[in-house]
Amino acid sequence: MTTTFDSLNPATGEVVGSHPKQGPEAVRAAVGRADEAAAWWAGLGHAERRRRLLDYKAVITRDLRGLARLVHEETGKPVGDATLEIVLAITHVDWAARNAQKVLGRRRVATGMIGLNLSATLEYLPLGVVGVIGPWNYPVFTPMGSIAYALAAGNAVVFKPSEFTPGVGVRLAELFAEAVPEQPVFQAVTGLGETGAALAADPRVRKIAFTGSTATAKRVMAACAENLTPIVAECGGKDAFIVDADADLRAAADACLWGAMSNAGQTCVGVERVYVVDAVYESFMRELSERAAGVRAGEDYGPITMPGQVEVIKRHIDDAAKAGRVVTGGPGAVRPPFVDPVIVEDVPEDSPAVREETFGPTITVRRTRDAQEALELANASAYGLGGTIFSRDARRASELARLMRSGMTAINSVISFAGVPALPFGGVGDSGFGRIHGADGLREFARPKAISRQRFAMPGMNLTSFSRGPDELERLIRLVTFLHGRRKR
Template identity: 60%
Template sequence: MTATTFDSLSPLDGRVVGTFPVQGADEVAATVDRARRAAEEWRALGFSGRRRALDAWRRDIVAHLDELIALVRAETGKPAGDARLEIMLALDHLAWAASHARRVLRRRSVFPGLLMLNQSATLGYLPYGVVGVIGPWNYPVFTPMGSLAYALAAGNAVVFKPSEYTPAVGVWLREAFVRAGGPADAFAVVTGLGPTGAALCRAGVDKVAFTGSTATGKAVMAACAESLTPVVIEAGGKDALLVDEDADLDAAAEAAVWGAYSNAGQTCIGIERVYVHTAVAGRFVDRVAELTADLRAGVDDAARLGPLTMARQADVVRAHVADAVAAGGHLRVGGLPPEGAVIPPILLTDVDERSTAVREETFGPTLVVNRVASMDEAIRRANAVRYGLSGSVFSRRRGKELAMRLRGGMVAINAVIAFAAVPALPFGGVGDSGFGRIHGADGLREFATAKAITRQRFRLLTLTTMRRRPGVDRIVDRIIRALYG
């Protein structure tokens, strides 16, 4: 048994939310072994049995909704309304994964092609076995649910390592699963710091799903590479919102403010940059400034922005703002961030594209608005960073065209972050934002392996024999020329 523990401290008031064990490599490996045995039972339930279990889990979460909201607020510091919204989206994804797994993953017939008409061909998807999930702290219910729900629905057991900043939420989710009748070891939780996550990567799991920073994602990949364990990586972003000259400016301003400052800016798909057409830039910036000035950050229940969950992230925010100002950027709303984790929203304009506030993920309540002469320039600037997660476009006439040119896995037109609330759509990025997909049919297949089977129905022209005669080769020659010449 481990003798080492750590406390989860609330960013609201510093109180101890809970004390949890720091589980070492041996304990993690033992948890994975138990999950592997439970995986057989979980897989044997079939799609219908797993759907009943996951539906029961969903109902239990709803029955204890207020308790979970309070816990999310205590561990992250986010307003209760934001916690409620996060949980609602997670429940929607849980429902979708449970109800669509059979359709997406069941074995089905495929056409064998003209050359193989004597064969029946089928394709189906089998669970990996045990999936390790390493979750983040900024959305401790919604984000890991994109892996947990889909991996479980696909027939895998899961071992979940929640962030050390939100372990109580991770443990609560597992307790709700068991309380609802789910097999205890089919959804296991291990707690600890970075080494616990590294131990999970090396504990014999069949796949790892990671959400977090790009740097940590690379470390996860390196650990998994030792055993060729496949990974799906959902890393950071530096998402941009494009505002064309024909955009609905009020709607675009509302979207920019929500995308930038909700969850105190701690959102991988949040809006950190805006490129607005110079023809409408003045009116747009005025409206964004007005909306930003109305927001208040604090730890009380009435504050629209809570404190930063991870206090040291405030240093990054302060450094990025200082760099932007030093490079000639203007502080339109707010000032240099104060000491502490409570940071009022900051609106920056005319920031040098080479500054860290434009090129690196800030993950705090800041927004950079730069004007552009055309949407072609906006696309070039938006795509010039190493990230490629998501983005938004506001335009009445050119929305789809611009969205197709914007680098990233997801784009919302005349809205922000809408794609995350559509369970049927895949979620993931390119470049330093990671690879692989969660959510939707692609998310279900991410946690299953394709298995192809052929069966000879009758003998036809036998080509796979060492006794093939020259006459057969002449027939093959005629087939090639007839079909493909």
């Protein structure tokens, strides 16, 4: 008998839907079906997969309102925010479908002088079955960054959505079946932790794409290690926001507030730490606090989706309030399932509110001597996912962005890199490794295949033979010396 679990609206506690707890046997069956479907899907070739994925994009678009309503019900976020998330996901499906052949298709590569008698080609082939373990905070956009790119690369996908948003995952798979009814190329399996563990442990899964906490990523990696299954891990963040002396302060405050508070702060690339150059600190704080006063939990953003996170948020707020100065909010801001905006300044850098991921509508703000000190503080973190620079000096902003220890940095905007399908998305350090989105995201779900072919025998230089003589070796030495023996001054 299959047991079920309920997904709940975190704002109201109402049951949104019931779903089966699919255990190891059900997961193995799904992977088996995917294994067969993967051969069919790969055999279609790039052009046919492109056509079907564009059909999928159209099906999602036609269901946008209904899907946004479901995201709203399972996460609690406003329908408008859910709509924006789905629109971004649609643009990524479109980009992956249209660019897969150009990025992954067979192409000739130069062979060099030594390989003058050779031709060489490189292409990227499908892996087979890809397992995707998705999060609850952006239940469409985030997993689709793996799903769409894995599908475009020619793989079948088995998707384990978060137990907090299973209905969204199931709906995404149902919509794909409308576009591609022939084979179960994209399936969803629902359940709790054991469902994801079974997916990671199946040897027929050729890669796992995981999004979640750093601690959970380590457990998933341990399961994958048993079969040497590679993994791309998109984990947490503690993203920094730097305001330079010449920044547009109104625009910076507006972007900072939205980057920190939207989705109730439950954004892996959301703003959590703010560093402001001394010369504009007071003016920036006035702008930020005035804007924050008009933002309401339950109206402008939704509840804390995962109940257990409330305690983490409360602990960080309490600690920060004792060590620093509360500008907005404070310990009383926590009123489960909602948390009002919280801004605390002068919090020590070794505080949990600065060092650990909070994942709530809170920010710490610190005054810095200059942008260089702000950069050093921003980089002094175990995390390295995203970040933001506000400065009117394009050259200076670009240099600061390049030196920020993160996978992505936005300049004079916030989280804008996520909306550019051609840009890779991922982090360093405790924020994970590997990339989704863009050409790197397509290659992440494919294996490079190199082929060399001898076009003609090289006269007087058969080097890979036991019949090779000293004259041939001498000719090789002279050729290499001519090509590589001159020192560059």
